[in-house]
Amino acid sequence: MDSRVAEHAEVLVDWSARIEDGDNVVLNVGPDAHELAVAVAETVGERGANLVTTYSSGELSRAYKLGHGEDFDDDPAHELALLENADVYLSIGGGRNPSEGSDVPADVREAYGKSREELREARMDTDWVSTVHPTRSLAQQANMSFEAYRDFAYDAILRDWEDLADQMANMKDILDDGSEVRLVKGEDTDLTMSIEGRTAVNSAASVAYDSHNLPSGEVFTAPEATEGEVVFDVPMTIRGERVTDVHLTFEDGEVVDYAAGQNEDVVGEILETDAGAKRLGELGIGMNRGIDQFTDSILFDEKMGDTVHLALGRAYKSNFPEGSEDEANDSAVHVDMITDVSEDSFMTVDGEVVQRNGTFRWEDGFEG
Amino acid sequence: MDSRVAEHAEVLVDWSARIEDGDNVVLNVGPDAHELAVAVAETVGERGANLVTTYSSGELSRAYKLGHGEDFDDDPAHELALLENADVYLSIGGGRNPSEGSDVPADVREAYGKSREELREARMDTDWVSTVHPTRSLAQQANMSFEAYRDFAYDAILRDWEDLADQMANMKDILDDGSEVRLVKGEDTDLTMSIEGRTAVNSAASVAYDSHNLPSGEVFTAPEATEGEVVFDVPMTIRGERVTDVHLTFEDGEVVDYAAGQNEDVVGEILETDAGAKRLGELGIGMNRGIDQFTDSILFDEKMGDTVHLALGRAYKSNFPEGSEDEANDSAVHVDMITDVSEDSFMTVDGEVVQRNGTFRWEDGFEG
Numbered sequence: 001m002d003s004r005v006a007e008h009a010e011v012l013v014d015w016s017a018r019i020e021d022g023d024n025v026v027l028n029v030g031p032d033a034h035e036l037a038v039a040v041a042e043t044v045g046e047r048g049a050n051l052v053t054t055y056s057s058g059e060l061s062r063a064y065k066l067g068h069g070e071d072f073d074d075d076p077a078h079e080l081a082l083l084e085n086a087d088v089y090l091s092i093g094g095g096r097n098p099s100e101g102s103d104v105p106a107d108v109r110e111a112y113g114k115s116r117e118e119l120r121e122a123r124m125d126t127d128w129v130s131t132v133h134p135t136r137s138l139a140q141q142a143n144m145s146f147e148a149y150r151d152f153a154y155d156a157i158l159r160d161w162e163d164l165a166d167q168m169a170n171m172k173d174i175l176d177d178g179s180e181v182r183l184v185k186g187e188d189t190d191l192t193m194s195i196e197g198r199t200a201v202n203s204a205a206s207v208a209y210d211s212h213n214l215p216s217g218e219v220f221t222a223p224e225a226t227e228g229e230v231v232f233d234v235p236m237t238i239r240g241e242r243v244t245d246v247h248l249t250f251e252d253g254e255v256v257d258y259a260a261g262q263n264e265d266v267v268g269e270i271l272e273t274d275a276g277a278k279r280l281g282e283l284g285i286g287m288n289r290g291i292d293q294f295t296d297s298i299l300f301d302e303k304m305g306d307t308v309h310l311a312l313g314r315a316y317k318s319n320f321p322e323g324s325e326d327e328a329n330d331s332a333v334h335v336d337m338i339t340d341v342s343e344d345s346f347m348t349v350d351g352e353v354v355q356r357n358g359t360f361r362w363e364d365g366f367e368g
Numbered sequence: 369m370d371s372r373v374a375e376h377a378e379v380l381v382d383w384s385a386r387i388e389d390g391d392n393v394v395l396n397v398g399p400d401a402h403e404l405a406v407a408v409a410e411t412v413g414e415r416g417a418n419l420v421t422t423y424s425s426g427e428l429s430r431a432y433k434l435g436h437g438e439d440f441d442d443d444p445a446h447e448l449a450l451l452e453n454a455d456v457y458l459s460i461g462g463g464r465n466p467s468e469g470s471d472v473p474a475d476v477r478e479a480y481g482k483s484r485e486e487l488r489e490a491r492m493d494t495d496w497v498s499t500v501h502p503t504r505s506l507a508q509q510a511n512m513s514f515e516a517y518r519d520f521a522y523d524a525i526l527r528d529w530e531d532l533a534d535q536m537a538n539m540k541d542i543l544d545d546g547s548e549v550r551l552v553k554g555e556d557t558d559l560t561m562s563i564e565g566r567t568a569v570n571s572a573a574s575v576a577y578d579s580h581n582l583p584s585g586e587v588f589t590a591p592e593a594t595e596g597e598v599v600f601d602v603p604m605t606i607r608g609e610r611v612t613d614v615h616l617t618f619e620d621g622e623v624v625d626y627a628a629g630q631n632e633d634v635v636g637e638i639l640e641t642d643a644g645a646k647r648l649g650e651l652g653i654g655m656n657r658g659i660d661q662f663t664d665s666i667l668f669d670e671k672m673g674d675t676v677h678l679a680l681g682r683a684y685k686s687n688f689p690e691g692s693e694d695e696a697n698d699s700a701v702h703v704d705m706i707t708d709v710s711e712d713s714f715m716t717v718d719g720e721v722v723q724r725n726g727t728f729r730w731e732d733g734f735e736g
Binding site for chain 1: 386392394397399402406407409410411412414415416418419420421422423424425428429431433435436437440441444446447448449450451452453467480489492557621626
């Protein structure tokens, strides 16, 4: 077994989920994640925890939904009881084809989702962590060879997380103390946003940081009153379409003009969803330098080092301190778009430069 | 997909487990049983039942146990809650290597088993059914090509179960009404057993018949007071060893002499286990003519048509009618041994011939 598989298991169990003796663990495994599942089972055993392993397959889920039709029972008792008695829920993605759900009618998918709200809440009440095992399917999605993809994935996952959490704490402190962020890049991006009264989240791939993805590595907050323009030069897949070079213009916090290199109509559709879809829900600063290329997987893409991402739509409640009277932007969508800030770019908070050409203020080589 | 996979799923869901709208189903899937699991998921969906899929892997289980060591928590709450809230438990065997557990220390395996008694009871309280998906590993175990093995497995599984249940009901009625069974074959087998006061089980691969294996296809009861000798000419694997042509001599219900063609010492070890190991616990009449060869898998072997099997050791409580004062033979072992009765052989119940050369009294071609 590739030694990185065992390392991945240890990071997941110890750093991310903090599994301890006697914990009741549910391990949810994709069909091609078997190898990592075996390593996780060993590590969970070594920590003295109790293990139930569930199987997550796109083909199986598709077959069940197509067989069943829309009229699902709400929150089946056996599944709910499993989750309500679990301390930890580990999900290891490792599917064979991300398009398996593509021919399940939308109303069946929606009915299934709606029938599982209590289940979802019960899962979210555990110390849950999602990760992926690098599979051939993910390599294919990333347009990479399998070997190169594995190297990429482990570079992203096997970080010195303690150190990265410390780095990200610098950024969180600056955002928590600040009121206004300005992002400038080349000729087409000059955007200001208010972050007054918001709390940034240090997403350090551990439940101890209220962060539930492995890899993670971003600091994010909820901006408003956005003014100016921005170009997103990292490609992305939205609703199954490749979208490139999205250009947005904001006035009074709202998108007033847009363009894109490819599939501009997809951007238009998103903006038409509801009022909240025209406003930003997230400003995220990607700080995982193990992620250095777009692989068409949001788990990785949005944490890419030397990038900033903004999301149109729904904001996270975690960015609003307890007792805050501000309302989080609400929308049916949350669509992340990414811009590369490694060159010809800087970000200021309250007028002071925090990051220039990808280098942060507290790092060697920073030019203020 | 091979159309037989979908047929197998339908037999499992409808005939064996009798799954209905709203049932809470746990589907336990081996790593190489994916294809059947997809078909079962579709059928479970079509019946309007609710599905949780668990993953059963020898490699994963081995890793967990080796990591954990002996000190297991008893009956973890999340797994117990899942099973206690399940109506149906379907297990689809489809492992990759039956020897995966071979280097887990015996005391760890035993401790694990002992820690799961309530779990086992909760599972047995559901409408549970065990089947297997024909895999390359099972073909290997049977010394067969994969294609030939699949043909074999589906011949065994895709029976007209309603008709076979009716056939087996004839045999059950004869045994229920009878007092003494005599089995004669060639020169070396002439055995008499008392079955007075016993109830035979019509094991027709359905929870409706209190039968929990698919395939099944045997009628069995609990004999005693065995006298005479018997040769078991179908090979078998006992404790990892190939054992052939076991010859047992009984007096007063107890084995007084034994011999075997290969690995005679294994037979000796079994007989020395305890007092009950020298007595019979089961007389089973194999009636599944879809099973026509030994494949080194007890799920199939003991139901082979035109065979009779006897087990040394523990008897099943299901053969003792409620209120019976007879005690079931008790032992730590239950070892099935099989004899081919297709030629030069007959069986009588209370002196009347019931089966000759494999043909039953109620069948065409029977010669009394």
